[in-house]
Amino acid sequence: MSAKVLLVDDEKDFLDIMAERLAARGLDVATAGSAEDALKMVIAESYDAVIMDLMMPEMDGFKALKLFKKSRPDLSVILLTGNVPEETRIEAIKLGALDVIEKPADLNLLTLKIEEAKALRAKKLI
Numbered sequence: 001m002s003a004k005v006l007l008v009d010d011e012k013d014f015l016d017i018m019a020e021r022l023a024a025r026g027l028d029v030a031t032a033g034s035a036e037d038a039l040k041m042v043i044a045e046s047y048d049a050v051i052m053d054l055m056m057p058e059m060d061g062f063k064a065l066k067l068f069k070k071s072r073p074d075l076s077v078i079l080l081t082g083n084v085p086e087e088t089r090i091e092a093i094k095l096g097a098l099d100v101i102e103k104p105a106d107l108n109l110l111t112l113k114i115e116e117a118k119a120l121r122a123k124k125l126i
Contacts, residue, residue: 002026002027002028003027003028003048003049003114003115003117003118004027004028004030004046004047004048005022005027005028005029005030005047005048005049005050005051005114006029006030006031006032006038006041006042006047006049006050006051007019007022007029007030007031007032007051007052008031008032008033008034008035008037008038008050008051008052008053008056008064009031009033009052009053009056009080010033010034010053010056010057011053012033014053015031015033016031018051018105019031021107022107022110022111022114025107025111027111027114030045030047034056034058034059035052035056035058035059035060035061035063035064035067036058036059038050038052038064038068039064039067039068039071042068042071042072042075043071043072046072047075048076048114048117048118048121049075049076049077049078049098049113049114049117049118050068050075050076050077050078051077051078051080051110051114052064052065052077052078052079052080053079053080053081053103054079054080054081054088054092054100055081055082061079061081061092062091062092062095065077065079065092065095065096065097066095069095069096073096074120074121074124076098076116076117076120076121077096077097077098078097078098078099078100078101078110078113078114078117079092079097079099079100079101080100080101080102080103080105081100081101081102081103082102082103083102084100084101084102088100098113098116098117098120099113101113
């Protein structure tokens with residue numbers, strides 16, 4: 001069974017291309033154009049991982065991460081950003097992110113992180 005992921009980004013072109021590339025790797029991919037939409041989706045459905053842009057209008061990745069963790073504490077969240085200072089990575093992991101990956105995301109690394117998230121979720125469900 002393939003991993004079920006939610007990809008969140010306010011840049012539609014990036015969202016479409018990444019969704020297509022992840023689906024080509026056999027992943028079940030849903031998309032959201034805002035953190036608000038993603039939060040509704042996370043409450044309504046279960047995902048192995050959420051992959052989300054850190055810098056978005058209206059609600060940034062840190063705030064969204066806190067809300068995701070509040071509604072689904074076991075959810076694995078992978079943040080994407082164009083710039084990953086060590087302080088950002090540390091803060092994100094303290095808040096519960098699985099990892100922070102620099103854009104453009106290395107698809108091999110991202111796929112490994114998604115598989116890690118799926119394995120973590122499977123352990124929690126047993």
